[in-house]
Amino acid sequence: MSSIDVPANVEEHADAILRVCSYHRRDFDLVVVRSRPHDMRLVQGSLRAAFETLPTAELGILGRLPAELMSIVLRGLDVRSFFYFRQVNRRARVLSTGLWEYELVSKHALEGLRGLLRAELAHCFTIDDLYRTLITDKCTTCGAFGGLLFLFTAERCCFECLQSSAHYRALPPSAFAKLAKISPSRLKRLSGLSLRTVPGIYNMMERPVRRPKYLIFEEKAIQTLLGIRAIGEDSIRNLRSRREQSDQRFMTATAYPYYSLENAKLERGVSCKGCQVRLELVHGDLDHRDQVFSTRGFLFHFSRCVETQHLWAESKGGTRTVKEPELTRRCGYFNQLGSDGRPA
Template identity: 25%
Template sequence: METNLPDTPVCRKRNIRDNTLDDAQLKTRCPLDNGRHNCNPISASFPTNQLDSLPLELIIEVLLQVDIPSLTRFRGLNRRTMQLVNSVRQYTAMIEHCPNIIRAIVSIQVDAFDCSTLYRTLCTSRCSTCNHFGDYLYLIDCRRVCYFCFTELPEYFPLTSHAASRLFTLNAKSNAKSFRKLFELVKPPSILSLPGRYCCGSLTRGGNLQSRRLRLYDRRAVAESLTGSGLSQSDKTNTEPKRFMAIISAPVLLNGGRQVDRGFFCLGCRNEHRDKNKHFRIKYTTEGLSGHIAKYGRVVERIPKIPGTGFMHVKKD
């Protein structure tokens, strides 16, 4: 069940295509079979296996500690494992309300966090590095993030192995070999990107075409794991494609996963570009929108603009 549109003039989407994983044709690349098979309880005459000797509650707790790609592979083994995974409430809630996140995680091979961590993150709303609604997920390590943070902060700019090696300061002869050994030992969170267009563009075109898959590592984890002297690297912020390759939009799961809030853009702020407190890029949860209106005033249509094309905030006297 989805939260209803509030009375305030709002919209779900902007006429901007950011070319994140939302635009990567995930339904085609990673079709899910959830709901296509009959997984009714197996009869008592069906041969049991070692899993059936364990309490269902214990099996569910174990499955919650498994990463999504491994859980997906386990689910596909046979009818019994499919039934077991489908009995995990948190997993079924995510499949129902945000299947593209599951598709993206499987497609880019994210294994740094488990099913329980993903569900807990989806039940939160705040960006992990600021006070805005984090309407995206940074999938390398499962953090909620807003548009401003993932396009501007260094920690959301993932590294290729070549760029990461520049963080590790050794002499020229031993650098590459020592780095590879240490990298294998540390194993920082990473993804294998999908080919496609990334970063901002119009609804019909734009973005930067990436024709091959890249292994991208979490910058923060690399910096914390390796002794380095910093990284001088070109950063084009919102036109840097690598910043968009691990990003996907994420709703908020409410009431134990029974409801979902996908957030709203305020039409009264649709032309605001300078003030980051009410920038047109900011998205609000239903609760957050109420606070926004209380602070900046109700939204009314501009006069004598063409009806429906302009809105503004008006404070009460």
């Protein structure tokens, strides 16, 4: 996002502007697949460190490879195999822990690693796949800032596209089989991947949802079955006309921050407080209020958002606390608010 032209006077006060005028939509993180903070703390230390004692055993024929080739081999291992390799011995642990891509992913994107492992999709992607997504900030579908990882493809997406784009449709295998007029056993044999769901909230109002044991990535399954002529056009029409349970889309993604190689900073995405102010005062655009920006994207937006500039002016250059909407103060996570952000 460095190509975004941010005015010099805005760039000069960037940190203070972000602190006063933006907020992170925590509710977007909580409604998708996530781990309990306690569980994360328990595993992160062991994932990021090798054993204190020095290695004594070798790696057999693998130990003869030059360091550069060994790194290529490790980057090419799928995530599940990579962790199996880490368990071989201390030398394997040292080599895998020292891999630059793994170091960044295990430090900044642990939810992605855990999400793939819990969804039983870790054998489909490499550490390098997760690393490349980590250092890319754009949603694959729309090009806006994307703060989520779509587990079926390990690609970055934004919350809006996850909710609305046909690309991210997911169905339980039983529903897919019925609509496609194919037996469940044949579907399982031919369609390939399925995602194992895990317990979670999966809706903004924290209401209990029916969680199927597995989900199928509709787009990929249709492509595969069409390619071998296992289904026809009538099956596709049935599938695409089915009304979705939107909660199931949230079971296929997890929060995934962006790591900037340019300045070595981590970004989780921010939203605009001024857009919430406009929504409450004049019933503005709800979709615009929900937009998530990178740091530079927000600074560019700030230079054009009148309400946000008013907040900045009230703060006297970030030196005074300003009154802000309840929704932004709570980082979006307030289930007693209506759709406009006001108390219901």
